[in-house]
Amino acid sequence: LFLEKNQLYYMEKFRVIESTGSKVSWNWCSFLISGYWMFYRKMYIQAILYIVANFVLGLIPFIGWIGNIALWICAGLFGNYFYLEHVKKQFCEISCADSSNRSMLIQKRGGTNIVIPIILLIIPVVIGIIIAMFFAALGTMSYYYY
Structure with missing residues (x-):
């Protein structure tokens, strides 16, 4: 058991x-x-x-x-x-x-x-997506200022 x-x-x-x-x-x-x-x-x-x-x-x-x-x-x-x-x-x-x-x-x-390892695998992916979206938004915003 x-x-x-x-x-x-x-x-x-x-x-x-x-x-x-x-x-x-x-x-x-x-x-x-x-x-x-x-x-x-x-x-x-x-x-x-x-x-x-x-x-x-x-x-x-x-x-x-x-x-x-x-x-x-x-x-x-x-x-x-x-x-x-x-x-x-x-x-x-x-x-x-x-x-x-x-x-x-x-x-x-x-x-x-199995729950904790899966969560620990997902967290960096989600953080990476958020960071990528943030920098993509910054790049889009700087485009409008030129």
């Missing part, structure tokens, strides 16, 4: 992490779309920290670019481990709840959330 999607994949990755003690296991989704994947898997704090780190590193010329690539690779290498830790933390908190509320909490805290 908690994992909802790709249960076999994550159960196998979690089993290997637990049995070997290695925190490293590759996750293509966490590598390619790190922040979105974290929001999708309801790892909100980790996602916000990742995005803030990406933003701060982006402010530093050249070194920041290298840091962003390193952060991206680390997300791919440790994504499954971070997700396992998230699952463990959630289950620890859920286990403290009343037994009648546990299944509801598992469904509420677990699973996936």
